Amino acid sequence: GESVGLHLPTLSVQEGDNSIINCAYSNSASDYFIWYKQESGKGPQFIIDIRSNMDKRQGQRVTVLLNKTVKHLSLQIAATQPGDSAVYFCAEIGLNTGTASKLTFGTGTRLQVTL
Amino acid sequence: DAGVIQSPRHEVTEMGQEVTLRCKPISGHNSLFWYRQTMMRGLELLIYFNNNVPIDDSGMPEDRFSAKMPNASFSTLKIQPSEPRDSAVYFCASSTQGLAYEQYFGPGTRLTVT
Numbered sequence: 001g002e003s004v005g006l007h008l009p010t011l012s013v014q015e016g017d018n019s020i021i022n023c024a025y026s027n028s029a030s031d032y033f034i035w036y037k038q039e040s041g042k043g044p045q046f047i048i049d050i051r052s053n054m055d056k057r058q059g060q061r062v063t064v065l066l067n068k069t070v071k072h073l074s075l076q077i078a079a080t081q082p083g084d085s086a087v088y089f090c091a092e093i094g095l096n097t098g099t100a101s102k103l104t105f106g107t108g109t110r111l112q113v114t115l
Numbered sequence: 116d117a118g119v120i121q122s123p124r125h126e127v128t129e130m131g132q133e134v135t136l137r138c139k140p141i142s143g144h145n146s147l148f149w150y151r152q153t154m155m156r157g158l159e160l161l162i163y164f165n166n167n168v169p170i171d172d173s174g175m176p177e178d179r180f181s182a183k184m185p186n187a188s189f190s191t192l193k194i195q196p197s198e199p200r201d202s203a204v205y206f207c208a209s210s211t212q213g214l215a216y217e218q219y220f221g222p223g224t225r226l227t228v229t
Contacts, residue, residue, distance in 0.1 A: 032216040041222075042222060043220030043222055043223050044158070044206070044220050045220065046218065046219070049216050089158065093215060093216045095215060101215050102160055102171060103215070103216060103218065105158045106157075107157050108157065
């Protein structure tokens with residue numbers, strides 16, 4: 001798939017260092033906030049989600065932080081590896097009982113891992 | 116599990132031609148989403164289905180675009196007539212209804228309209 005290209009903010013990180021990718025969201029009524037990863041030539045891939053009533057959630061090598069006061073979401077990747085190179089999208093969703101609801105994606109941040 | 120399957124992977128067509136994109140969601144998923152991705156607009160939701168029923172098509176650009184889901188294992192997105200500005204990568208994604216935030220995307224169809 002086409003990763004959104006030339007005008008994406010880019011974060012360059014050395015292999016082994018920690019990465020922090022930031023996102024500002026707009027809808028304070030969203031129920032979940034999510035991070036997706038898109039590698040070149042592929043579709044987005046779910047990484048981790050956080051419910052709106054939480055402020056931190058940890059996964060394998062990743063941590064998501066949610067600051068509702070300033071509407072800010074961040075993704076921390078520990079010990080960044082070359083395979084982490086991709087475009088990362090934050091997304092938000094409001095869930096309605098009994099129906100599927102829409103994900104709203106941010107514009108994305110390109111993570112480049114240097115050796 | 117084969118994941119979400121899309122076909123074709125690449126499509127090149129001339130302006131004015133009809134284009135049909137196909138999607139097979141993950142078995143057991145009852146929500147299906149069509150997205151379009153371009154450098155200018157990023158990832159946009161076009162339409163989504165819940166239990167084969169279209170729920171929200173507000174993202175469909177215009178009447179030239181139509182989508183169907185005749186059964187739980189198949190959906191199509193049709194563009195007729197196609198225009199050069201429709202060139203993009205089109206993704207299909209599926210999820211379970213209760214986990215609409217955890218969507219599984221297909222590999223996409225890269226459409227080029229000349």
